[in-house]
Amino acid sequence: MENIKVLFITGSGRSGSTLLERMLGQIDAFVSVGEIRHFWRQDYKAELCGCGRLFRECPFWTAVFTEAFGSRKINFPEILALRQKVDRIRYIPAMLSPWQTQSYKKDKKNYTDILIALYQAIKKVSGKEIIIDSSKDVSSYYLLSTLPEIDLHVIHLVRDSRAVAYSWQRKKVQPHVVNETSFMPVFSPRHSAWEWFYRNILAEAGKVRAQTYFRLRYKDIICEPTGSIKLVCKSLQLDTISLNFINENHVTLQQENHTVSGNPVRFQKGEIQLKLDNEWQEAMSKRDKQIVTAITWPFLLQYGFPVRKKKAKENPCEPKN
Numbered sequence: 001m002e003n004i005k006v007l008f009i010t011g012s013g014r015s016g017s018t019l020l021e022r023m024l025g026q027i028d029a030f031v032s033v034g035e036i037r038h039f040w041r042q043d044y045k046a047e048l049c050g051c052g053r054l055f056r057e058c059p060f061w062t063a064v065f066t067e068a069f070g071s072r073k074i075n076f077p078e079i080l081a082l083r084q085k086v087d088r089i090r091y092i093p094a095m096l097s098p099w100q101t102q103s104y105k106k107d108k109k110n111y112t113d114i115l116i117a118l119y120q121a122i123k124k125v126s127g128k129e130i131i132i133d134s135s136k137d138v139s140s141y142y143l144l145s146t147l148p149e150i151d152l153h154v155i156h157l158v159r160d161s162r163a164v165a166y167s168w169q170r171k172k173v174q175p176h177v178v179n180e181t182s183f184m185p186v187f188s189p190r191h192s193a194w195e196w197f198y199r200n201i202l203a204e205a206g207k208v209r210a211q212t213y214f215r216l217r218y219k220d221i222i223c224e225p226t227g228s229i230k231l232v233c234k235s236l237q238l239d240t241i242s243l244n245f246i247n248e249n250h251v252t253l254q255q256e257n258h259t260v261s262g263n264p265v266r267f268q269k270g271e272i273q274l275k276l277d278n279e280w281q282e283a284m285s286k287r288d289k290q291i292v293t294a295i296t297w298p299f300l301l302q303y304g305f306p307v308r309k310k311k312a313k314e315n316p317c318e319p320k321n
């Protein structure tokens with residue numbers, strides 16, 4: 001059977017991965033399915049797909065499920081528990097080791113057999129060449145890199161650690177959860193900074209495991225959308241692509257998407273303005289900025305973000321930094 005081409009978006013949460021995958025999803029070669037890692041959550045059946053329907057009522061996922069599992073009964077909580085025994089940062093050494101315990105080997109095979117069946121079905125039902133998985137978690141990225149059935153391509157998305165930490169401080173409603181008001185978790189700046197740091201270290205360290213690896217800044221997607229998407233496509237050797245859905249600082253999202261989890265951009269349709277969210281520069285406390293900068297400065301320098309305080313610009317896209 002032909003290998004499955006997966007474009008995996010890795011990096012820290014709140015880095016703009018949903019917007020990126022929606023933009024790529026406008027290109028014919030891609031099918032964007034969101035954060036596959038979160039597919040097995042217990043409350044899956046009460047959540048909305050990116051198309052706006054409940055998952056159980058979505059024709060795309062119904063067809064994928066039938067293709068992947070037929071009449072086999074799929075127990076979501078059990079698969080979620082299995083994922084927890086296989087796909088976590090602490091298990092990366094076990095994933096990569098040729099000497100695995102019998103129980104880890106068995107759990108990994110059981111979980112990845114299900115995952116591969118799901119990817120194969122997504123490929124078949126969508127008819128697309130490349131599946132975009134925006135799970136981001138580095139453990140999923142490493143796990144996929146061990147599977148011979150997967151051709152793994154990686155986009156490492158980076159956003160200023162202070163913007164990310166500020167975003168995690170804010171209380172946000174989860175728009176995909178129906179029948180109740182559910183909030184996204186809130187984290188302290190210190191917690192967000194360390195998470196940002198180790199995710200970026202592991203994303204960098206794992207690049208030799210992917211067939212292609214491309215690092216992209218969130219800021220560049222907003223400020224130079226056409227150039228950024230062209231570079232992503234070039235890294236995947238997709239040459240003849242039409243980017244007429246991008247018009248300077250606007251994108252038109254027309255293609256229906258069936259994404260799992262992600263930010264509210266999942267549900268947006270039509271023309272949206274690309275605007276850099278730099279609220280953190282004014283609204284974040286000086287102490288919180290100092291904590292996050294102290295923990296993350298080596299990568300801030302490497303990725304071209306200013307470490308020293310700069311006056312907030314009226315137009316943050318100009319000049320480049």
Ligand SMILES: [Zn+2]
Binds near residue numbers: 058
């Ligand atoms: Zn759907």
